[in-house]
Amino acid sequence: MKQFSAMVYARTMEFVRDRGTFFWNLLFPVVLVFGFAFAFSGNATLFKIGTYGIAPTGSDFTRIEQSQFIPYDAAKAGEEQGKVIDRLRRHELDMVIDYDAGAYWINEKGRNASLLRRLVHVDPAMASFTERRVSGDPIRYVDWFVPGVIGMNMLFSCLSGVGFVIVRYRKNGVLKRLRATPVSALSFVSAQALSRFLIVMVTSAFVFLGTNFFLHFMMKGSWLDLLLVMSLGILSMISLGLAFASRFKSEELAGGIMNLITMPMLGLSGVFFPLEGAPKWIGLAADALPLTHVTKAARDIMLEGSSLVAVAPHLLFLLAFSALSLVVASLLFRWD
Amino acid sequence: MPTILECRGLRKHYGDVHAVDGLDLVVQEGSCLGILGPNGAGKTTTIEMLEGITPPTEGNILFRGRPLDRAFKEKVGIQFQSTALPEFITVKETLRLFSSFYREARDFDEVVRLCSLDDILERDNRKLSGGQRQRMLLALAIVSKPDILFLDEPTTGLDPQARRNFWELIRGIRKENVTVLLTTHYMDEASELCDEIAIMDRGKILERDKPARLLAHHFSGALVRVPSACVDGDRAPGGGSHQGDSYEIQSENLDQTMRELLAEGINLEGLSIHKPDLEDLFIKLTGSSLRA
Ligand SMILES: Nc1ncnc2c1ncn2[C@@H]1O[C@H](COP(=O)(O)OP(=O)(O)OP(=O)(O)O)[C@@H](O)[C@H]1O
Numbered sequence: 001m002k003q004f005s006a007m008v009y010a011r012t013m014e015f016v017r018d019r020g021t022f023f024w025n026l027l028f029p030v031v032l033v034f035g036f037a038f039a040f041s042g043n044a045t046l047f048k049i050g051t052y053g054i055a056p057t058g059s060d061f062t063r064i065e066q067s068q069f070i071p072y073d074a075a076k077a078g079e080e081q082g083k084v085i086d087r088l089r090r091h092e093l094d095m096v097i098d099y100d101a102g103a104y105w106i107n108e109k110g111r112n113a114s115l116l117r118r119l120v121h122v123d124p125a126m127a128s129f130t131e132r133r134v135s136g137d138p139i140r141y142v143d144w145f146v147p148g149v150i151g152m153n154m155l156f157s158c159l160s161g162v163g164f165v166i167v168r169y170r171k172n173g174v175l176k177r178l179r180a181t182p183v184s185a186l187s188f189v190s191a192q193a194l195s196r197f198l199i200v201m202v203t204s205a206f207v208f209l210g211t212n213f214f215l216h217f218m219m220k221g222s223w224l225d226l227l228l229v230m231s232l233g234i235l236s237m238i239s240l241g242l243a244f245a246s247r248f249k250s251e252e253l254a255g256g257i258m259n260l261i262t263m264p265m266l267g268l269s270g271v272f273f274p275l276e277g278a279p280k281w282i283g284l285a286a287d288a289l290p291l292t293h294v295t296k297a298a299r300d301i302m303l304e305g306s307s308l309v310a311v312a313p314h315l316l317f318l319l320a321f322s323a324l325s326l327v328v329a330s331l332l333f334r335w336d
Numbered sequence: 337m338p339t340i341l342e343c344r345g346l347r348k349h350y351g352d353v354h355a356v357d358g359l360d361l362v363v364q365e366g367s368c369l370g371i372l373g374p375n376g377a378g379k380t381t382t383i384e385m386l387e388g389i390t391p392p393t394e395g396n397i398l399f400r401g402r403p404l405d406r407a408f409k410e411k412v413g414i415q416f417q418s419t420a421l422p423e424f425i426t427v428k429e430t431l432r433l434f435s436s437f438y439r440e441a442r443d444f445d446e447v448v449r450l451c452s453l454d455d456i457l458e459r460d461n462r463k464l465s466g467g468q469r470q471r472m473l474l475a476l477a478i479v480s481k482p483d484i485l486f487l488d489e490p491t492t493g494l495d496p497q498a499r500r501n502f503w504e505l506i507r508g509i510r511k512e513n514v515t516v517l518l519t520t521h522y523m524d525e526a527s528e529l530c531d532e533i534a535i536m537d538r539g540k541i542l543e544r545d546k547p548a549r550l551l552a553h554h555f556s557g558a559l560v561r562v563p564s565a566c567v568d569g570d571r572a573p574g575g576g577s578h579q580g581d582s583y584e585i586q587s588e589n590l591d592q593t594m595r596e597l598l599a600e601g602i603n604l605e606g607l608s609i610h611k612p613d614l615e616d617l618f619i620k621l622t623g624s625s626l627r628a
């Protein structure tokens with residue numbers, strides 16, 4: 001126990017005193033969050049309107065300037081309309097019009113709702129349309145983005161802080177020196193893992209709460225549930241780091257492999273952009289990656305107020321992924 | 337004296353390289369054995385097998401009659417030829433970290449005193465000078481009160497003063513009856529510190545004995561030199577011969593050689609007497625210079 005806490009302390013100090021890495025871990029995600037919040041705050045198009053069917057001739061409505069009309073397949077209206085309406089609810093669309101059914105939907109919490117309603121009323125071709133209302137708070141891009149950034153930071157921090165560092169220790173002989181002491185591999189590795197867990201937890205919390213202070217993210221679910229998702233996320237990525245660090249002796253090789261792991265993960269896990277329209281195989285590949293499940297579960301909790309039960313499949317995946325990686329890591333681990 | 341460590345038929349092969357090639361060694365409790373050998377002789381490989389770090393290709397090693405096990409790790413102190421230290425932590429923190437690894441650790445102040453670390457305790461590991469670093473590595477090797485201490489070239493790269501200081505530290509530690517096994521390229525170091533010396537080359541131990549006995553066994557008498565110019569070409573006092581600039585006599589009896597030289601009326605102004613030392617023995621045994 002004494003040796004365990006001493007190792008956790010030493011590793012944590014190493015991180016905290018390594019100013020460069022320390023600030024990188026804190027600043028990079030903060031800059032990203034603010035950067036994206038700023039970049040996506042302006043809206044070039046005035047209205048985004050989803051449509052079914054053909055607009056009646058003589059309608060003035062279709063001539064509104066700077067608006068984007070997104071035609072949806074009327075034949076699929078039955079099965080798809082729910083999803084399209086959800087987009088309206090999330091303020092990704094400002095309005096949905098079904099010309100065939102003679103109806104339109106607006107989000108009563110939308111900034112443009114009353115303006116759009118008036119525009120409909122003054123258009124003789126549409127004046128008789130029935131209005132349907134949905135209600136949903138606006139979700140800014142940054143609300144959606146922030147769980148992704150934190151997940152991404154988690155991924156980098158765990159892979160480099162556990163994985164890369166162990167490879168370095170192996171290469172420069174620190175591991176060999178430890179091996180000459182009574183310390184067991186298990187206790188060394190768990191100390192590394194715990195130290196990193198604490199570090200990532202604290203930096204993630206700092207990044208999240210710090211940016212939240214200015215940007216007030218949407219938080220519909222429970223903070224405790226979010227904490228649990230984060231914990232399991234960190235656990236799974238530390239385990240991945242350990243598995244990946246179990247053998248390599250060369251930092252260059254390890255660096256390359258690390259990119260090989262992180263790059264596709266960032267692309268596939270929907271950190272920056274939703275992957276809803278992507279081909280099926282991409283979705284399948286994404287589902288095999290821990291980052292996907294961390295961000296999805298966190299978004300579900302924050303943006304939709306999902307309960308733990310609702311995100312349980314994601315949590316189970318993270319647990320299973322961690323267990324598998326730890327088994328691989330312990331089977332492959334080498335001191336030298 | 338009881339035996340603390342012994343090995344029989346120890347071999348380590350890396351492909352075609354026979355780094356250690358059939359080595360038998362018995363080390364007595366409380367003694368200091370120095371392993372001398374040129375680069376690549378297999379010193380590090382040998383010592384790391386004895387430490388339980390490198391698994392031997394063949395042969396067995398016993399510590400107090402038992403194979404190397406976990407209990408051995410509590411009892412052994414190791415200073416590697418080259419080690420990195422954890423970065424960004426101070427000497428003091430590193431010592432505390434390593435102390436925490438052992439069930440019975442030495443008192444912190446005692447370690448500091450034994451290795452003269454007082455003035456560098458708060459320094460970052462990365463900012464130590466060569467000598468300070470060696471002292472620090474020695475401290476890490478003795479935090480556990482080891483019964484046996486392995487030092488692999490502990491003073492390579494240190495200035496003469498720092499080496500002498502380091503020897504003092506080792507002598508201090510040896511007072512506790514610790515067994516010491518060290519490798520070195522320096523003859524003076526071996527004769528200063530070691531009770532016994534093993535000369536190693538190409539994975540084998542060529543000779544092993546007390547330094548004085550080794551010399552007595554291989555050399556008798558001394559080498560007497562006078563400048564060539566002092567001795568006329570056709571005379572050969574004392575049965576010597578011309579070697580380059582000097583006339584050399586391999587003398588069994590210095591007294592008699594001197595008298596013969598004086599009798600020949602040779603000017604003794606430029607005379608030198610060279611006692612063969614370990615360096616000469618080393619060259620004789622391995623055919624190569626020690627610091628090749
Ligand atoms: N891991 C290894 N793989 C292959 N060959 C090795 C390995 N370690 C050592 N050798 C070889 O074994 C031989 C003995 O090496 P060793 O390090 O034991 O020599 P040494 O006596 O300690 O030399 P030095 O005085 O230079 O430290 C050398 O020829 C070396 O190249």
Ligand SMILES: [Mg+2]
Nearest residue numbers: 379380381417
């Ligand atoms: Mg060596």
